[in-house]
Amino acid sequence: MIGKQSNEIILHVQDLRTYFYLRTGILKAVDGVTIDVHQREAVGLVGESGCGKSVTAFSIMRLIQTPGKIVEGKILFKDKSLLDLTPRSMTQVRGQDISMVFQDPMTYLNPVFTVGNQIMETIQIHRHTEKKEAKEKTIELLGSTGLPDPEKVFNYFPHQLSGGMRQRILIAMALSCNPSLLIADEPTTALDVTVQAQILQLIKETIQQLGTSLLLITHDLGIVADTCDTVYVMYAGKIVERGTVWQIFKHPLHPYTSGLLECVLSIDEFKKEIKTIEGNVPYLINPPSGCRYRTRCPFAMEKCGTVEPPLIEIEDGHAVACYLHEAD
Amino acid sequence: MMGPKNDSLASLNDFWYRYKKNKAAVMGLVVGTALFLIAILAPVIAPFNPIRTLVGPVFLRPLTPGYYLGTDSLGRDVFSELVYGTRTALIVGIVAAAIGAAVGTVIGMVSGFFGGIVDDVLMRITEMFVVIPIFFIALVIVSFIGQNVNNVIMIIGLLSWPVVARLTRAEFLSLREREFVQAARVDGASEVSIMLREILPNVLPIITVASTLQISSAILIEAGLSFLGLGDSNVADWGIMLQYAQSFIYQAPWLILLPGIAITLATLAFNEIGDGLNDALNPKLKER
């Protein structure tokens, strides 16, 4: 729980659709996603691999490359439409207003430049500071992310550092210009369990300090519980449930959400039988008609196969897309 | 039940299916076949003896009736020269590549088989050839041993072994410890027979591809040699045509264009065929 969030929305994603035009067909990776991030809010975007969460993040940053394309939707950052910006203006937004931290710090850092250099570059691009000043700021940043001996680390190459240290570098890089929004795509998945907690702690503390909003993308509900205020549950390219962390964990409405929670809890509580959700994520080139979850849903009704259930708000701030819960 | 005959037919179909996918390779095959036909049918197609001078007035322009592509500075028929030149190019290219492949395979296998000093020495020699181009060495040797077609073919062929030798050796070393080879050993087969029966057939696809590319290379080398005057003066040849043409570049510019186009077509055709063969024979190696 991060703390006081204002009601000001800094990121408004509406009905986003990102499709990939492959030889085999059109892959509808993100098919009508609506997300709101408020100032100082930590939002979690949860789902299995392949559900489209990373594609959503990349779409927001407009980092989608052919054969992918943002087909429809609005992305408003502080009332500025990101999709209408020229490519050049967008490069100014990236790294400065919205930053991103990625999953695997080894592959996401350039092997031929020192880590200090890579962080410094962000500062120099956006703040146009002198080299000396930028270097000082970088060393300061390195220190604040908990790296020992920041002056020495400045001159290290990525391969000389451990996974946890590299992730701190990526975080430092992302936060160097004080962005209003930090998007973290599975930031701890590639790290050792012991390091995971440290990194999460670092993220939490820093964004609280700087007042940054967070969009955390992960498949790990545990992390969400620990870090986020609001949760969006995503399945097969669509948002199936939205609510506060409390609402989602205490009374999940969508069968998928409850299914996920059961899986996690069955592992955590050392239950005899580890629960799984039967079936597989549908192939997104020809998704099933109606509700996409119905092939795996134990409560599937005939209605579910016809038209997609819309996302309806059931209680204050808690919305779900499921025919089990129709607004009265 | 699939008998052996059906099997080979099926794999031929597979092969052709994969080859067909590479459109450029199909084009190459078409051009290559056309060149073949031209070479074989040369006496039929060509109206004149290519090296005979003054079959007509000098510097006749192309499309003059009777002399399809005109004549050169000494009155030789350009069309006939080009047609017979195809023979020279193809013969030199294919035979030299074949010699290179044969010698290279043997050396590669020997090198891989014996290892140790033999391997070291042979590989050192190969390295020298990597740094000093074949063309250059061929130039010197041909000028000493005499310039005729046979010498040129032999020299280019003998100098082409390094590429194939390296490939063969590499494949040999990698296949040597594979399961099917171990199985053969357990069965009691001698090392030599293993080499010939088990390993060689697996190396053949790679050698074939490399040799096809050597054909292009040989054609270019031969053209260069004859351009410098080291070709056989008794055969029609594209390279020497270009040498003559340059002196008369003002009077007869077309003399420069035609032989060059011929050389380029032939080289590209075999390059593409080699590429297509690679896709067809080594489908696993293709990255996408």
Next chain:
Amino acid sequence: MGFKQYAVKRVLEAIPAILGVLVIGFFAVHLTPGDPAQYIAGESASPDEVAFVTENLGLDKPLLTQFSLYIQHFLHGDLGYSFVQAQPVADLIWQRLPNTIMLVLCAYAVALVFGVMLGVLAASKPYSTFDNVTSILALTAYGMPGFWVGQLLILGLAVYLPIFPSNGMSSVRSNLLGADYVLNVAWHLVLPVLTLALVDLAEQFRITRGAMLEILNQDFVTTARAKGVSEGKVLFRHSLRNALLPVITITGLRVGSVFTGAILTETVFAWPGVGRLMFTSVFARDYPMILGCFTFISVLVVGASLVTDLCYAYLDPRIRY
């Protein structure tokens, strides 16, 4: 392995190559049909002349002695004597060498710079029109004989559009001095450099494009973009640095082909370098000269290759293993 050790190792490795060159040269002489002396002196030579050649080249001594004499001469820088031009081969080569070096270095530079640049641009928009066109052009360039390209350039840019001179290194009749002379030579240099650079350029293009395509798929490129780095910098600063290694490796391997390509190019353009010397000696059946040029150029190529290898090893410690 330390750099010094690596350097010694490479130099030692170069020695068998040079030895190989000497062996080839030596045996070339002895592969002539009939008596080498007769061959060298020419068909119309008198018996006295033949005897002179035999004596001079030591062709009547036992093979092993001949070979050791040959090596000794080589080590003293004596590359033989040209009967045709009545001068020591080494002198003739030294006179022409600067011209060839100039041509080769310029061609090398042009091929590297433009090949890499075009490769980067093609990789930045794969399968676009630009990429397809340049890739096809590069492919065609492989098929074209280098000397023919030169002839085409002459046809196009010296005959039809008389922009450049069609041969020579400088305009013979004018008496130009200083800067004017330099400009004149530069003007003569354009077509030969383009010709010599072409195949090399195609190769650099292909290698760069391939390496860049791989690099551009890497995750750290995404990070750079996410940081807000402009696309140009992403290409040329972040990606190219990583892609350069294969490019540089190829550059080293191309030394030999560029030098021998110079033989053909100099012939086409009558450029007064060592390559042309080689051609004229072939033409004139000047065997000692052919041999001398061969030995010299080969050693030069081996040496240049060695030097480039050492440079890379110095710059990138990973190569030393």
